[in-house]
Amino acid sequence: MTEITARAVAGFREAFDREPDGVWSAPGRVNLIGEHTDYNEGFVLPFAIDRRTVAAVALTDDGQLQAGTTAEPGVQSSAAEGIEVPLPGWSAYPFGVAWALGARSGARIFLDSDVPVGAGLSSSAAVECSVSTALDELWDLGLSKPELVLLGQKAENEAVGAPTGIMDQSASLLGERDAAVFLDCRTQESEVVPLGLEAAGLEVLVIDTRVKHSHATGGYGERRASCELGARLMGVGSLRDLSVDDLPRAQQVLDDVTFRRVRHIVTENERVLQTVAALRERGPRAIGPLLDASHVSMRDDFEISVPELDLAVEMARATGAIGARMTGGGFGGAAIALVPREQVATVIDAVTKAFARDGFEAPNCFAVRADAGARRES
Structure with a gap:
């Protein structure tokens, strides 16, 4: 039993004075490339990481949902039937999943996690997918992983109120070791693409700037609205229907801000396809x-970077990284850098010193590996 699994079981016993029926886990994710393309029916290339959320779960016959977590004191409660969305606070994630699955009975849920919150590594999807995998088994629903992906997205969109796509849940449920998930967000078709990082002697370094963000508020929704406006003015169903050849016309039709938002999505889709081809x-x-080009596009066209992210990318590139970019929804969170194994310590030292020099809070830097998706632990 891993340390995090043991903590979840111990927390469950303390909170509910009984044993769980089982323990399930799901990983956070790093998006290698393909940012904000998912809700535009485009392409993404995330991978599940070796940072996980663990859910200890038991069913009850009292019609009550209760959830606890090591991150917050106390236990949150809700009736299993008649859940009204959106839901407040952190319990929106586990209770929202129960709601999306059609809450069959009462349940007790206790969560522990080593996925950093607010770092752009999808701690929310890790919660959703650990709980949905548990409840799917305990309620004997027999749902496929693609079906759980869509139900996790429904929970995030309607119960949490975050207008996200299907990328995060897809990575958390479908990931495999040393491989990425190449996902077509229009057709929902997915393909596992070997990364080959271990054999190449490369590490993915996460540089968590500690600048917190939230998908449920602010600029994320504004960017999505801009994309929908651009598609409507260009006469297409989604920006997936545009190619780089359409950009000259888009520049004539759209205002400057909307055009730059559209240009990011169109060129980012192309970069995902090129990345898959290059890996193969x-x-x-x-x-x-x-x-590198993806980061420039997010910084200049989509305008979702922040000074801390730009500095992290700049210093990583200057001290040995093969490439670097911010990852996640933006407005904070983390950058990733693809770094030769022997250069990792050098990059971390340089980034940390640069943050101190510029008066930023010290970043949290750590390497991640591509790991397996959601699973039962015990």
């Missing part, structure tokens, strides 16, 4: 320039 044909050392 030349290996992971070939994708650095695509990661």
Whole structure:
């Protein structure tokens, strides 16, 4: 039993004075490339990481949902039937999943996690997917992983109120070791693409800036609205229907801000396809320039970066990274850098010193590996 699993079981016993029926876990994710393309029916290339949320769960016959977590004191409660969404606070994630699954009975849920919150590593999807995997089994629903993906998205959109796509849940449920999930968000078709990082001697370094963000508020929703406006003015169902050849016309039709939002999505879709091709044909050392170009596009066209993210990317590139970019929804969170194993300590030292020099809070830097998706632990 892992340390985090043991903590979840101990927390469950303390909170509910009984044993759980089982323990399930689901990983956070790093999005290698393909940012804000998911809700535009485009392409993304995330991978599940070796940071996980663990859910200890038991069913009850009292019609009550109760959830606790090591991150917050006390226990949150809700009736299993008649849940009204959106829901307040952190319990919106586990209770929202129960609601999306059609809450069959009461349940007790206790969560522990080592996925950093607010870092752009989808701690929310890790909660949703650990709980949905548990309840799918305990309620004997027999749902497929693609069905659980859509129900997790429904919970996030309607119960939490965050207008996200299907990327995060797809990575958390479908991930495999040393591989990414190439996802077509229009057709929901997915394909596992080997990363080959271990054999190439490369690490994915996460640089958590500690600048917190939230998808349920602020700029994320504004960016989505801009994309929908751009598609409507261009006469297409979604920005997936546009190619780089359409950008000259888009520049004539759209105002400057909307055009730049559209240009990011169109070129980012192309970068995802190029990254998949490069991984297949030349290996992971070939994708650095695509990661760099993605960051520039998010910084300048989509305008979702912050000074801390830009500094992290700049210093990583200057001290040995093959490529680097911010990852996640933006307005804070983390950057990732693809770094030769022997250079990781050098990059971490340089980034940390640069943050101190510029008066930023010290970043949390750690390497992650591509890991398996949601699973039963015990």
